[in-house]
Amino acid sequence: xxxxxxxxxxxxxxxxxxxxxxxxxxxxxxRQEWVEVGRRCVYALAAVMTIAFLVLEAAxxxxxxxxxxxxxxxSTTTPLFYRIAAPWSSQEGSLLLWVWLLSIWSSLAxxxxxxxxxxxxxxxxxxxxxxxxxxxxLSAFLxxxxxxxxxxxxxxxxLQPLLRHPSMMIHPPMLYSGYTLFxxxxxxxxxxxxxxxxxxxxxxxxxxxxLLAWLCxxxxxxLGARWSWTELGWGGFWAWDPxxxxxxxxxxxxxxxxxxxxxxxxxxxxxxxxVSLVMATGVLAVLGTFLVRSGVLQSIHAFGGxxxxxxxxxxxxxxxxxxxxxxxxxxxxxxxxxxxxxLLSREAIFLLNNLVLCGLAFVIFWGTxxxxxxxxxxxHKASVGPPWFDRYTVPLAIxxxxxxxxxxxxxxRRATLANARRNLAGPxxxxxxxxxxxxxxxxxxxxPASAGLFAxxxxxxxxxxxxxxxxxxxxxxxxxxxxxxxxxxxxRRNRRRYGGYVVHAGVAVLLTxxxxxxxFQHVRDVRLSPGQTAxxxxxxxxxxxxxxxxxxxxxxxxxxxxxxKGGHHVATLQPTRGYYPTLDPSLGPVGRYFDxxxxxxxxxxxxxxxxxxxxxxxxxxxxxGAIARADREFADATPATNGLLLSxxxxxxxxxxxxxxxxxxxxxxxxxxxxxGGIAALGGLLALWPTRARRRAxxxxxxxxxxxxxxxxxxGA
Amino acid sequence: xxxxxxxxxxxxxxxxxxxxxxxxxxATPLDARTAALEAARDAKLREIRDAELxxxxxxxxxxxxxxxxxxxxxxxxxxxxxxxxxRA
Numbered sequence: 001x002x003x004x005x006x007x008x009x010x011x012x013x014x015x016x017x018x019x020x021x022x023x024x025x026x027x028x029x030x031r032q033e034w035v036e037v038g039r040r041c042v043y044a045l046a047a048v049m050t051i052a053f054l055v056l057e058a059a060x061x062x063x064x065x066x067x068x069x070x071x072x073x074x075s076t077t078t079p080l081f082y083r084i085a086a087p088w089s090s091q092e093g094s095l096l097l098w099v100w101l102l103s104i105w106s107s108l109a110x111x112x113x114x115x116x117x118x119x120x121x122x123x124x125x126x127x128x129x130x131x132x133x134x135x136x137x138l139s140a141f142l143x144x145x146x147x148x149x150x151x152x153x154x155x156x157x158x159l160q161p162l163l164r165h166p167s168m169m170i171h172p173p174m175l176y177s178g179y180t181l182f183x184x185x186x187x188x189x190x191x192x193x194x195x196x197x198x199x200x201x202x203x204x205x206x207x208x209x210x211l212l213a214w215l216c217x218x219x220x221x222x223l224g225a226r227w228s229w230t231e232l233g234w235g236g237f238w239a240w241d242p243x244x245x246x247x248x249x250x251x252x253x254x255x256x257x258x259x260x261x262x263x264x265x266x267x268x269x270x271x272x273x274x275v276s277l278v279m280a281t282g283v284l285a286v287l288g289t290f291l292v293r294s295g296v297l298q299s300i301h302a303f304g305g306x307x308x309x310x311x312x313x314x315x316x317x318x319x320x321x322x323x324x325x326x327x328x329x330x331x332x333x334x335x336x337x338x339x340x341x342x343l344l345s346r347e348a349i350f351l352l353n354n355l356v357l358c359g360l361a362f363v364i365f366w367g368t369x370x371x372x373x374x375x376x377x378x379x380h381k382a383s384v385g386p387p388w389f390d391r392y393t394v395p396l397a398i399x400x401x402x403x404x405x406x407x408x409x410x411x412x413r414r415a416t417l418a419n420a421r422r423n424l425a426g427p428x429x430x431x432x433x434x435x436x437x438x439x440x441x442x443x444x445x446x447x448p449a450s451a452g453l454f455a456x457x458x459x460x461x462x463x464x465x466x467x468x469x470x471x472x473x474x475x476x477x478x479x480x481x482x483x484x485x486x487x488x489x490x491x492r493r494n495r496r497r498y499g500g501y502v503v504h505a506g507v508a509v510l511l512t513x514x515x516x517x518x519x520f521q522h523v524r525d526v527r528l529s530p531g532q533t534a535x536x537x538x539x540x541x542x543x544x545x546x547x548x549x550x551x552x553x554x555x556x557x558x559x560x561x562x563x564x565k566g567g568h569h570v571a572t573l574q575p576t577r578g579y580y581p582t583l584d585p586s587l588g589p590v591g592r593y594f595d596x597x598x599x600x601x602x603x604x605x606x607x608x609x610x611x612x613x614x615x616x617x618x619x620x621x622x623x624x625g626a627i628a629r630a631d632r633e634f635a636d637a638t639p640a641t642n643g644l645l646l647s648x649x650x651x652x653x654x655x656x657x658x659x660x661x662x663x664x665x666x667x668x669x670x671x672x673x674x675x676x677g678g679i680a681a682l683g684g685l686l687a688l689w690p691t692r693a694r695r696r697a698x699x700x701x702x703x704x705x706x707x708x709x710x711x712x713x714x715x716g717a
Numbered sequence: 718x719x720x721x722x723x724x725x726x727x728x729x730x731x732x733x734x735x736x737x738x739x740x741x742x743x744a745t746p747l748d749a750r751t752a753a754l755e756a757a758r759d760a761k762l763r764e765i766r767d768a769e770l771x772x773x774x775x776x777x778x779x780x781x782x783x784x785x786x787x788x789x790x791x792x793x794x795x796x797x798x799x800x801x802x803x804r805a
Contacts, residue, residue, distance in 0.1 A: 003718055003719040003722055004722055006719060007719060007722045007723040007726055008726070010723055011723065011726045011727060011730060014727065014730075015730060015734070018734070019734075032737075033737040033738050033740065034737075034738075036737035037734055037735060037737050037738060040733065040734040040736065040737065041734050043734075044730045044733055044734050047730075048726070048730065116752050117749075117752065118748070118749055118752075119749050197749055197753070199753035199756060199757065200753070200756045200757065200760060201749075201752050201753045201755075201756040203756075204756045204759065204760075265756075265760040265763075266760055266763075266764050268757075409776065410776065411768075411771040411776040411777045411781075412764070412767060412768065412771065413768075413785060414781065414785075415776060415777070416778060416781060418778070419775065419776055419777065419778060419781075422775065423775060423776060467774065470773075470774040470775060471770065471773075471774055474770070474773035474774055475773075478773070490770075494766075494770065497767070497770070
């Protein structure tokens with residue numbers, strides 16, 4: 001099986017190289033048959049990578065420990081669910097996932113554009129295959145997922161405990177889908193620049209891929225945040241971790257692109273800006289992958305020191321230099337004759353929104369790479385923390401939310417002051433009322449930043465609701481329909497517009513959750529024995545009793561906590577600490593559990609107004625003597641004896657529980673983060689969904705265009 | 718074993734990707750100018766619909782809408798004429 005996987009990798013390289021050559025030759029010589037060969041190479045690459053990925057999945061599924069990557073990232077005790085997700089927990093498997101997803105999305109894009117973009121598509125095919133060839137080279141020669149160990153070890157190292165979370169199944173594939181999907185508009189932009197076809201056709205053909213990339217990357221980031229909140233035990237959903245930041249940067253520039261591209265479609269303006277944005281997004285997506293692979297910055301996600309840093313840097317440099325060079329080369333053709341009609345127009349608001357989004361991306365870039373920049377300049381690696389990021393990102397976020405409310409109520413081309421005033425009055429009143437209400441009831445405006453964000457969010461949500469209402473009302477009047485039917489009708493006929501508005505509302509809800517939970521959370525670290533109580537915020541948390549749980553792959557020690565408010569029971573929480581054994585033979589049969597990896601399973605009571613979050617770390621110092629004695633006396637214990645020894649430790653923990661350190665957090669509106677993300681994702685799906693008219697037009701166009709002509713049809717085109 | 722497997726895969730993949738070289742006829746992609754004009758036409762028609770919705774939802778006054786709609790329709794007519802010429 002490993003041989004089949006390796007053969008697929010090398011064949012993939014041959015296909016990529018052949019496809020690049022065929023596509024470029026076909027485009028230069030105007031030989032359509034060679035262009036088709038290039039496209040078929042991408043389809044074949046997708047098939048071959050699917051086989052390779054299935055081989056790797058099968059190895060994890062069967063726990064085939066002869067595969068080095070399986071032995072290093074799985075074990076016989078790893079549950080099937082996590083074995084299926086384990087391939088992308090490793091450097092080797094995640095690179096293979098990258099190439100596989102790239103080949104699938106590239107095939108889809110080229111299939112959908114096969115009757116269009118005759119001059120652009122061959123170069124786009126070559127660019128997509130260059131991406132594929134780069135990652136395949138890494139996979140085949142530097143981090144081969146099909147390396148074998150002979151003889152196979154009896155047991156594997158197991159999956160990293162922190163990765164044992166349901167999000168593991170979907171978070172990395174969503175992020176990688178986002179990254180790889182962004183390479184589609186990037187490749188077509190490069191193709192358009194090389195071919196000199198700088199009209200909006202390449203944008204129309206790849207806009208949906210950019211939107212899908214934006215959606216996948218956004219959902220991936222959100223799933224990662226959710227994972228952090230429920231698993232990692234530090235009590236936050238965002239840490240300005242370099243790798244989280246790296247995913248956010250292309251998402252921000254991609255968001256800017258999705259807005260500014262509408263101006264090019266409608267007005268033929270901003271061509272330079274749009275190709276620059278899409279290229280920056282493509283490069284940032286590879287940069288994000290580089291940050292995880294290279295280990296140049298410390299991160300929970302990093303795969304540690306690796307040999308991939310230099311090849312990645314060379315690839316990123318080539319992408320960057322090539323992109324800048326192409327834009328400079330085509331600059332005269334990219335200049336637009338059209339001008340902005342008015343500063344009071346949706347185009348102007350989109351431009352402002354683009355500046356804010358790019359400003360945010362730049363701040364995050366600077367803060368993330370500051371350790372490398374400072375080391376290069378001063379010789380010392382200095383880093384910046386959340387306060388630094390907050391200082392710059394909070395005002396920009398407020399501006400962004402405000403603009404997301406202004407944009408939908410301003411007309412394209414030119415809005416009059418009177419109309420703008422009338423359309424902005426409702427949202428402005430809503431913002432004032434919300435702020436006053438919050439000030440009067442929950443003292444939620446004690447910091448200017450939070451007050452500003454709440455007001456901006458209320459403004460944006462009110463603007464979206466007003467737009468939906470007016471749209472439904474207008475349709476109801478025009479089509480003589482009842483309001484609910486008119487609402488569905490107007491949204492269905494204008495999915496792109498209203499999908500975007502729903503995204504705006506979702507982002508406003510999400511940022512409200514971020515602001516409230518960051519500003520008004522209560523955190524306490526306390527040491528308690530059973531029977532003792534601690535107060536966090538307005539809640540009393542009592543350590544009732546210890547808990548234990550024995551499983552094949554770990555032993556869990558924890559606590560039962562009773563949460564009450566004003567004497568009334570609110571929740572019973574059960575945070576635990578899971579101890580996973582290491583394979584270090586120098587440690588004894590019991591000690592290897594407690595000297596190995598440990599993770600927190602948090603006790604969480606989530607609600608629409610607040611989350612109560614708890615994590616526990618038992619003080620095991622008083623068990624050290626017993627553990628050392630068990631290791632000495634039962635050095636060659638069988639698994640059955642080992643189980644009995646661990647049960648004895650667990651029984652002693654329950655009978656004479658030691659004090660434990662607890663982290664307790666009461667955080668308001670955390671659920672709004674997930675709710676807002678869900679609303680934004682729904683809006684994205686709505687905007688992505690093809691309209692009936694479009695589907696009909698696509699079928700008609702396909703029927704009209706499919707005709708056969710003699711070979712060399714591109715000659716003279 | 719690995720070499721044989723590799724050669725077998727190369728043969729299968731090679732025969733699949735080179736099918737176009739053995740065909741006598743090929744599907745014709747849409748002419749680039751026509752495709753660009755179609756993209757511009759679709760964008761213009763969408764702009765007309767957007768302006769209409771902007772007017773109905775109170776973002777454009779009657780006077781502004783009349784002027785804008787006239788301009789857009791005239792631009793759309795030019796594009797349709799160019800498209801017909803390109804297709805002829």
